Amino acid sequence: MKSKRRIFVISFCLLLAAGAVAQRRFRDGGRYERAQTARDLVQHSAETPNWTNTSGFESDVFTFVRIRRESAGYGGPWWTDAPDSDLNLSYRLQQMTALKVNPNGLFLRLTDRVLADYPFIYMVEPGSLYLNDDEVKALREYLLNGGFLWLDDFWGEEEWENMAYEMKRVFPNRQFVEVPITNQLYRCVFDIPAKRQIPAVQIGTHSQYDPERRTWERSDAKQVHHRAIFDDKGRMMVFATHNTDNGDGWEWEGDNLYYFREFSEKTAYPLAVNVVFYVMTH
Numbered sequence: 001m002k003s004k005r006r007i008f009v010i011s012f013c014l015l016l017a018a019g020a021v022a023q024r025r026f027r028d029g030g031r032y033e034r035a036q037t038a039r040d041l042v043q044h045s046a047e048t049p050n051w052t053n054t055s056g057f058e059s060d061v062f063t064f065v066r067i068r069r070e071s072a073g074y075g076g077p078w079w080t081d082a083p084d085s086d087l088n089l090s091y092r093l094q095q096m097t098a099l100k101v102n103p104n105g106l107f108l109r110l111t112d113r114v115l116a117d118y119p120f121i122y123m124v125e126p127g128s129l130y131l132n133d134d135e136v137k138a139l140r141e142y143l144l145n146g147g148f149l150w151l152d153d154f155w156g157e158e159e160w161e162n163m164a165y166e167m168k169r170v171f172p173n174r175q176f177v178e179v180p181i182t183n184q185l186y187r188c189v190f191d192i193p194a195k196r197q198i199p200a201v202q203i204g205t206h207s208q209y210d211p212e213r214r215t216w217e218r219s220d221a222k223q224v225h226h227r228a229i230f231d232d233k234g235r236m237m238v239f240a241t242h243n244t245d246n247g248d249g250w251e252w253e254g255d256n257l258y259y260f261r262e263f264s265e266k267t268a269y270p271l272a273v274n275v276v277f278y279v280m281t282h
Helices: 013-022 084-096 113-117 133-144 156-170 201-209 246-251 257-281
Strands: 065-067 106-108 120-124 148-152 225-230 236-242
Touching: 084 246, 084 257, 113 133, 120 257, 133 148, 133 156, 133 236, 156 236, 201 246, 201 257, 236 257, 246 257
Parallel strands: 065 106, 065 120, 120 148, 148 236
Antiparallel strands: 225 236
């Protein structure tokens, strides 16, 4: 990694205690046009970290799975921030936790047969979300059978309403609820006292010179929301981080020192570590 990258100083004790619980058996799969994994794509950073896992146990790892999908016309595409965001976060999880992590990551569709082998999936720019009937059915089955979906990087009321409409097709009788900051998710590894906004890298870099310290992308997106959908037993199935951009926080860590220190290190990585730990141990 580039010399300007900083190494976090954190306690590993909670993660080490849960390491065995968090390990699950996964299989390789997925395809992105000609690219099967995140590392197959051209990256803007030439020094995205790589590593290997113990020979013979390459499948006994946590894999960051990004969902491939069509777009509805609002917001951005499913590949926003890829592959650097996926690869950098995977490295930090491997570096800072007891998890063994797939160094490549995967791109899968909701209807891919192997999706059930991966308990964690991520959708970026879900303001543009569109699901066909097969995808609605597949996502419902995946979530009710123990899977978890993180929706991230969408801004303003129009994008929220489009995403919520599509998720209502998945769960007609379930509602998004705001996750209170007292939830264990915010305490399980890092102590996260507030839902802090992560701007796109250009806005975040400019904010150091802005008297208003603006971090929002539009006027109706000033307040950060973390909302969730739970199953009948209270398990979190869907986590939606609205009016914030965790993906940029992971993507740009080696390219912009101010942005890394102010947004990646303080917010994007602590939240991601907490979310993965929480999902894999609850």
